[in-house]
Amino acid sequence: MSCIEARGVFKSYGKTTALNGFQLSVGEGRILGLIGPNGAGKSTALMAMLGLIPFDGSLKVLGLDPWKERGALMEQVCFIADVAVLPRWMKVSQALDYMGGVHPRFDRAKAEAFLARTSIKRESKVRELSKGMVAQLHLSLVMAVDARLLVLDEPTLGLDILYRKAFYDSLLNDYFDGGRTIVVSTHQVDEIEHILTDVAFIDRGQVVLDSSMEGLETRFAELLVGPDKADAARALNPIHERQVFGRQLMIFDGADRKALAKLGEVRTPGLADLFVAKIAPRFDMKGRAA
């Protein structure tokens, strides 16, 4: 059974279309990275999946309609939408009490065990914690819930690199067990690349690329080619090209790797480069810079 099944989801705010036929299918046990430029509709898509906003079209999460069945859905889904949404007046001990009081699948001992590895004190209020510690606290609360789906919307925005790394390491080592599904959206593509099993690029309210990480490796290739063979490489229709240290770096979609290998060094492109290749053309940076 697929965990998230979105077909033709539309959502607009006044004249602005945020989701324009959003289409996505996420299987159980996957870790999906939702990647897109600012204003692409990532947060809107996640909010629709979590039953926070009404939408048009068909969207099922764990077989439930998120808008109509949010209460039931939230017993099996956890999310961290944005950093620092924990109420600032709340004490850590109150957060633990409250979670245990309203969530049937919250394991307080587990949350305490996670917190014991941080410098967060039970009696501290959220407002007294640093931004990184608030993120640690929220993650500790969320990881102590035995949920089937965890949704993270820019969970590490504004945190320093050490906290970001600890956050994702913790998520992968302590939480992910192959049965749970995780959907994460972030701008820091390169930092989450290694934990993902699937990736979806979203642009202007639509999914423009939806693939497993293995699928990316077979489909896309990155070629580093010297100026002498650049024209021959261009004949193979790269989707993106830029200069790196006097050589050309080109990204190909569905090209024959053997043919490319004759022209230069072939690798699998990183997510960040691929993201730029797929999304950048409409931004037309070169034209404006010239």
Place this chain on the structure above:
Amino acid sequence: MSSLDADFATAAPTAMTAANKVRPFYWSLRRELWEHRSIWIAPAAVAALILLGYLLGSFGLPRRVAQAAAGATERVMLPYAVALGAAFIAAALSGAYYCLTCLQGERRDRSILFWKSLPVSDRTAVLAKAAVPMVVQPLAVIAIVLATHLAMLAWGTFVMLISNNNPGPMWVHGFPGFIWAVMFVGLPYLALWHAPVIAWLMLVSAWARRATFLWAVIPPVMLAVMERMVFDTRHVPEFIGTRLLGGLAHVASTGGYGQVPVRGFRDIDLTRMLSDPNLWIGLVLAALLFEGAVRLRRRREPN
């Protein structure tokens, strides 16, 4: 921040435990009381001030008790009534402020994204918030006023004794039993009577991005002004006035018109209070407004 807790990343998961017994309404209410302590601190602080005034003015107590024994009980009863009235007004003001903030504040500080990530329905959340002014505050005021009155009685007994007077007449003629009766009947009654006002304020809180006070006050006032200009009638201000003060008139005066204040047990007339159709009209209106607040909370995004 000491260390970055590298081993935060290596916390070992513990064994799964059985599902918790959940009480979403109870914990939603607890959470409101954690955040909004002014709803009981304000009346408690005001009652403490009244008590202080009583202590400072207690040298006149033997004279007032003598007057009460002769039949004029007003002056000896006044401090008890003032303590009740002042605690009620403080609770009403802090309660109105609470109603205007409770649904807007969680959107403003974005904590709504945390509350909504938990299996608590919007209806439970809104009802728990409504229970603060309708249930918690009346109980808090009763407890605060009883404590204040008992402290006054104890201090009064002490003052009578050290001034070589018999404290007996104070307990006979200056005992606030009838004020307690008014309070026990009146505060729950007022909570019901004011339900539509509470619901209106919460609806505005669920709807307005900012300036909740202005949104709560200006539209009804404008409606009243327009009605006067167009039809030259006053139904809107009368309707609003009844919602705001009609309950108080029932509780504090005979006949429900605010003319003759209640003076004894015989003036408390439950049949008259409950048979006023305005009470029931208000409750129906409150149910509609609360339902609107639930729907708005469901739809509204953080601002």
